[in-house]
Amino acid sequence: MTYDKRKIESVREGYGKALALYGKLNDKVVVLDADVSNSTLTKYFAEEFPERFFNVGIAEAGMIDTAVGLALEGFIPFANAFASLICYRALEQIRTCVSYCNTNVKIAAGYSGISDYKDGPTHHSIFDLAIMRSMPDMTVLVPADSVEAGMMVKAAAELNGPVYLRLSRADMPVIFDYRHKVKIGRGVTLVEGEDLTICCMGTLLGNCLDAAEKLRSSGIYAGVIEISTLKPFDSKIIVDTAIRTGAMVTVEEHNIIGGLYSAVSECLINNNISIPVGPVGIKDHYACTSLNIDDLYEYMGLSVEDIINISKKVIRKKRK
């Protein structure tokens, strides 16, 4: 980890560039988009490999089935659109033809969470992970920064089976560098802790690291772990850190129903571990439109301050 708050990179840029690069190494990779290649940044792949790029127009549901057909012919299709459309509108196609049929389709869901702050709630996806996590045979990947987003292209392509890759529109702090290795199904420890564990999924990881640093100055030693594979879930890292620190905070740009908070809670119950767990996430309501992402994070309770407050709350509960 080489975290520097000031180094900000576009997550979609990391994905788009990596996809074009990986296309060189693997000629089985084909890319589909639904008239948003200028936004998802699959345009880089399209420029390099026009013959392996298919823009199907504004037709997300049909695009998934077309990707399925390509997968059945032995290709590795990356189907791209906004999460709010590829997950919600094309859901039945994903259920039947990708998940149930277990086809090798990579669903690249851009503009996820509330990262498309300007376009508002129609363009947000605040419960896509609840859906995808409950879908049999679906691997669910959530990168934290541009570097990890890029690395997940290869990881997803080289995993045989359906993948939901949740990408952000946002420009976020760079957490990782080229030495980082994405291991599907494995969480990562970024900071060792004693008093509690902040467990993060996705691009709020920078906020978590900032919160841990501030907590340290008030004498609270918070560990930070990252879950970049929501499914299959790394129970071991949760159990280990839960036992060591005795309290946990989950942080996600998603509804607190069905995402990371749920996954962590289920894991703790399954392992008979009873510790306080506090959620930082969207409290089951739609967001709104904003002029910038930070204001919206604050408005939705996802800021550094929110992580600190919930951390202090779980620690108080732990002491009782």
Place this chain on the structure above:
Amino acid sequence: MVLYSEEQIFNLEEISRKLRIRSLEMIYKRGAGHPGGSLSAADIIASLYFYKMKIDPGNPFMENRDRFILSKGHASAVLYAALAMKGYFPEDDLDNWGQLSCHLQGHPDRNKTPGVDMNTGTLGHGINIAAGMLLGGRLKKINFKVYVLLGDGECQGGIIWEGAMTAAKYKLGNLVAILDYNRVQLDGFVKDIMPLEPIVEKWKSFNFEVFQIDGHNIRQILEALDGADNIHGKPVMIIAKTVKGKGVSFMENNCYWHGTAPNKDQLETAKKELLERNKK
């Protein structure tokens, strides 16, 4: 045949001009929005809101009002500008578009903004919802029209055609769809992304009565909207040939301006062009 006075046409042209300028100002101020598709729709929106639709800004949910669904919801700027000009809410609200405290969302939200009949923003919903409204109106024995504005890229979505079949099956003569046929979508030209032609034949074969007009000619728009009143027993599709970014030379026919906000200089140049345009 209705005759339209020169004055009437001129007034609507002036309203369109104002809507264009206001839309660009709003998009500039917010640093976000969709100029291309707002400018291409301005004459149609002006004709609907300031000539055709039976509505009452003091009573936005009046049961027998005509309804409007901006199926291409990303053109919200021009709709918001028109609603404010009509008096649904204060004009000043337009300057706060996108702020956390403001009712105006990136895309139209009927639960927040007075005058909006349906939440849109994800493409493809308009015709199906209009069909439901009209079936409901039929059951309630209330007569009103539903106007739906569609994008051409939007017509690539299968659900559009599901709605078209529903509207035709139930002979929804009070459904008036208008296609903002500006030939450009987000990624490029419609003909390159996913061709729609032959579009007239498509809608005809889906049992719509099809009118073809110049979507920037107010007289032709009014004729088509009034002409639609004479069609009974089948839905109407007005295919309006338009120019994406209409009225601002550097924005016209260029997908770059689909979803990019102008900077200060670009806004000033655009306003100058719009003010000079057609001034006799």
